[in-house]
Amino acid sequence: MNIGFIGAGKVGFSLGRYFAENGVSVTGYFSSHVQSATEAAKFTGSQVFYELSDIVRESDTIFLTLPDVAVRELYGKIREMDIKGKCLCHCSCAMSAEDAFPDMRELGASGYSIHPLFPISSKYETFKELHSAFFSIEGSEDRIDEWVSLFNRLGNGIKVIPGNMKSRYHAGCIMASNLVSALAVQSLKMMKECGFSETEALKAFTPLIMSNVKRILAAGPEEAVAGPVERNELEIVRRHIECMDDDIDRNMYKAVSRKLADIVQKKHPETDYSEMARLLNY
Numbered sequence: 001m002n003i004g005f006i007g008a009g010k011v012g013f014s015l016g017r018y019f020a021e022n023g024v025s026v027t028g029y030f031s032s033h034v035q036s037a038t039e040a041a042k043f044t045g046s047q048v049f050y051e052l053s054d055i056v057r058e059s060d061t062i063f064l065t066l067p068d069v070a071v072r073e074l075y076g077k078i079r080e081m082d083i084k085g086k087c088l089c090h091c092s093c094a095m096s097a098e099d100a101f102p103d104m105r106e107l108g109a110s111g112y113s114i115h116p117l118f119p120i121s122s123k124y125e126t127f128k129e130l131h132s133a134f135f136s137i138e139g140s141e142d143r144i145d146e147w148v149s150l151f152n153r154l155g156n157g158i159k160v161i162p163g164n165m166k167s168r169y170h171a172g173c174i175m176a177s178n179l180v181s182a183l184a185v186q187s188l189k190m191m192k193e194c195g196f197s198e199t200e201a202l203k204a205f206t207p208l209i210m211s212n213v214k215r216i217l218a219a220g221p222e223e224a225v226a227g228p229v230e231r232n233e234l235e236i237v238r239r240h241i242e243c244m245d246d247d248i249d250r251n252m253y254k255a256v257s258r259k260l261a262d263i264v265q266k267k268h269p270e271t272d273y274s275e276m277a278r279l280l281n282y
Contacts, residue, residue, distance in 0.1 A: 001087075001150070004049070004059030005029045006074060008036035010120045011091050012065035016044040017127040022154050030055040043124070053081055061087040063114075064100070068092050071100050084108030087143060091115055094170040096163035097139035105140070112139030112147060113166065117173060131155055138163045183256070186249060222263055229260040230268070232276055241279075254280045 003019060005012040008031040020026045028047030031037035041048045049055035056062060056078060064071045071090045078088070083104075088111045090100050097104075097111035104111040118133035120126045134157035137147050144160060151158040161169055191201035215224040228236040237257065244250040258280040265273045 001025065001061050001146070002027045002059050003061045003063060004055040005040065005063045005065055006052070006055065007031060007063075007065035007070075008033065008040035009065060010123050010126065012063070013040050013043055013123040014120050014126040014130060015063065015065065015091070015116075016040060016046070018130040018154075020044045020046065021127070024150070027059045028055065039123075052077060056081050056083065056086070060085070061089065063089045063091070065091055068095050068100075071095070075101055079103065079107060086110070087112070089114050089139075093173055094166060096166045098163050099166075110140035110143050112137055112144070113163075114147065119177075133157075134159070136161050136169065138166065182252070186252065222267055225260060225263055225267070227260075229257050229276060230264045232271060232273060234275055234279060237276065237279060 002025045003016075004027040005016050006029075008029045012029065012031075016026050016029070026044050026046045028049050029037040029040040029044075030049040030052055031040075034048070034050070037048050040046075047058075049058070052074075062078070064074055066074060071092065075088070079101075084107065086109045088097075088101050088104060088109055090097070090113055092100070092113055093115050095113060097113045100113070101109070101111035113136075115136045116130065116133045117136065118126075118130065131154070135151050136159050137144065137151075138161045148158055148160065187205070188198055188201050191204075192198065196204070212224060228240075241250055241253060244253060258277065261273050261276050261280055265271070265277075
């Protein structure tokens with residue numbers, strides 16, 4: 001497997017170095033920004049390509065490490081070349097291989113979306129942590145076992161998912177990561193109104209958050225649930241809703257708490273949470 005990268009940003013740098021350090025051949029980089037491709041090639045001990053056709057010809061596997069829109073646009077150029085037998089890959093969380101490379105089969109190519117569930121935040125440092133990343137993959141059946149075998153050899157967790165589940169998969173990832181930030185912003189806002197500085201609030205929250213996350217990961221989210229919804233404390237939850245400043249904040253609290261009410265009803269079938277559910281309806 002000789003892998004070429006089109007796009008020399010954080011993902012291209014990190015995956016290229018990770019592959020190279022683990023014995024996977026990296027042919028090099030092509031980018032509209034030649035300086036970035038030069039830096040990436042130096043970082044991975046590979047080659048700079050100045051023409052798109054050259055990296056396509058010299059690589060049997062091509063990663064398009066670009067934004068989603070740019071992946072589709074560039075594929076429009078690559079498909080005009082001889083890509084028979086080539087393996088095309090992208091790293092989008094939301095886009096399937098079929099979305100990115102719609103007529104790859106007719107052209108004799110294979111296509112995959114290979115997504116690391118990991119925050120790639122640094123060109124030069126993240127590769128050191130990718131050994132602990134979990135990867136999802138979907139795409140052409142003909143070579144998918146090769147990718148599973150590769151990531152197994154590298155020591156990564158790997159899961160093959162259906163292409164028609166990519167949007168659901170993406171939403172699940174967002175709920176576990178980015179949407180948590182929205183809850184944190186609202187939480188900090190309310191703590192500031194109580195007289196905390198942001199630094200003080202973050203310090204106070206650290207053991208609370210870390211303990212809860214550890215419990216979720218160790219025992220599952222259902223077992224980690226605690227608080228006034230589980231205890232069916234209607235008056236406390238009502239006061240929480242009343243102290244919110246606007247409908248967006250109230251509805252966010254209600255929506256998440258309503259989900260909690262469904263969870264604890266299954267957890268404690270002997271308890272009647274119907275009044276709590278009515279309180280939390282929009």
